[in-house]
Amino acid sequence: MRISITLLFMALFIICALANSPDVRADENGEWVKYMTWKGEVDELIIMRLENETVKVDYPVGSGFRNATITFFEGDPLIECAAKVEVKKGRGNVAVRKQWWQKPDNTIRLQILDEEPGWGEYEFTVYYQVGELSHSEKAKYENAVSKTLYKYDVHHMNVALEKEDLVNALRWARSAYRIDHLNWEILNIIGELHYLLNSKEQAEDVFIILRDYGYLTDENMERFKELDPYEASKKPKSEEDEEEKEE
Numbered sequence: 001m002r003i004s005i006t007l008l009f010m011a012l013f014i015i016c017a018l019a020n021s022p023d024v025r026a027d028e029n030g031e032w033v034k035y036m037t038w039k040g041e042v043d044e045l046i047i048m049r050l051e052n053e054t055v056k057v058d059y060p061v062g063s064g065f066r067n068a069t070i071t072f073f074e075g076d077p078l079i080e081c082a083a084k085v086e087v088k089k090g091r092g093n094v095a096v097r098k099q100w101w102q103k104p105d106n107t108i109r110l111q112i113l114d115e116e117p118g119w120g121e122y123e124f125t126v127y128y129q130v131g132e133l134s135h136s137e138k139a140k141y142e143n144a145v146s147k148t149l150y151k152y153d154v155h156h157m158n159v160a161l162e163k164e165d166l167v168n169a170l171r172w173a174r175s176a177y178r179i180d181h182l183n184w185e186i187l188n189i190i191g192e193l194h195y196l197l198n199s200k201e202q203a204e205d206v207f208i209i210l211r212d213y214g215y216l217t218d219e220n221m222e223r224f225k226e227l228d229p230y231e232a233s234k235k236p237k238s239e240e241d242e243e244e245k246e247e
Contacts, residue, residue, distance in 0.1 A: 032084070032127040033074050035108075040068030041119040045155060047097060048110040050126065052076065058109065065112075066119065074128075076107075081128040082141055083108045089123040091116055095148040099141050100128070111148050113155055150179045157189070166197055184214035195223045204228055212237035 036050065046064035049056045053072045057064050080101050087094045092114030100108055108128070114120040133141075157172035170193040177186045191206035207224040208231065210216045216224065224232040 032129050035074050035077075035083070035126045035128050036070065036072045037123070037125045038068065038070050039123045040065045040121075042092070042112045042114050042122055043119050044114055045152075046112050048112070050076070050108045050110070077128050077130055079130060080132050081130045082133060082137070083126060083128045085110060085124050085126050087122070087124040089121055090114075091120045092122075093148075093151060094122065094124050095151075096141075096145060097148050097152075099138075099145060101133075101138070102142070102145070111152060113151055115155065146179050150176050153179065154186075166193055169193055170197065182214075184210060187214060188217050188220055191220050192217075192223070195220075195227075200227055204231065207232070 036053075036055075038048075038055065042065050044064075045059070046057055047059040049058050053075060055068075055070050077100055083096050083099055085094055085096055090112070092112060094110065094112050096108065097111040098107070098109035100106055108126065110126070112122060114122075153172050153176035157169050157176060160166075160169035160172060170190065173186055173190045173193060177183060177190060180186065187206060187210055191203050191210065194200075194203035194206060203223065204227050207216060207220060207227070210220070211224070211232075211234070213236075221232065
């Protein structure tokens with residue numbers, strides 16, 4: 001009888017241990033595992049890499065934060081997982097910049113973008129959910145990451161514009177546009193920058209795309225008329241197609 005009771009308690013112990021294992025819990029029950037919490041102050045922009053139960057800053061060189069308190073509750077995920085962040089305090093944007101499965105390595109990266117002056121206080125928790133993801137599930141997380149990368153590019157573009165560094169502003173605007181090809185506001189900025197940098201042919205090419213598929217700001221329409229009055233006077237391609245259909 002004692003042996004049976006002992007075996008029973010051992011079995012219960014093993015079951016409880018497996019139930020408390022983060023990989024088993026997340027994989028079988030689909031629960032989010034509490035990975036780590038971070039509290040501290042941030043000035044402008046930092047990119048964090050969570051690796052070996054430590055926080056490493058990829059940008060900027062140095063720390064980029066102060067008065068930080070970091071607590072890890074679980075070890076790093078060892079197999080495919082999805083990560084999310086829940087923000088308790090913070091005036092800016094905190095988001096996952098790279099999911100575990102995305103290149104170049106198996107790490108989770110975060111981005112904090114605080115565009116208000118001075119140091120902002122932040123407190124957030126990162127969770128992960130272990131399990132193989134379908135293509136559609138990955139696409140959902142990848143879209144969210146793309147939005148975070150887009151904000152990064154636009155931030156640097158605006159910083160360059162404030163410094164009147166048009167070359168770098170154009171570089172960051174192009175990078176943002178590669179992420180969001182239907183963002184006509186960014187494409188108008190690209191056209192304007194080409195014009196200001198005396199890249200007239202490139203500016204005109206951009207204006208034609210905006211005329212046919214998006215919209216031109218009033219300022220860019222005036223620039224378009226200056227560069228090529230005949231081309232600027234043409235109707236958008238969509239209107240020409242409609243007229244052909246009616247005929």
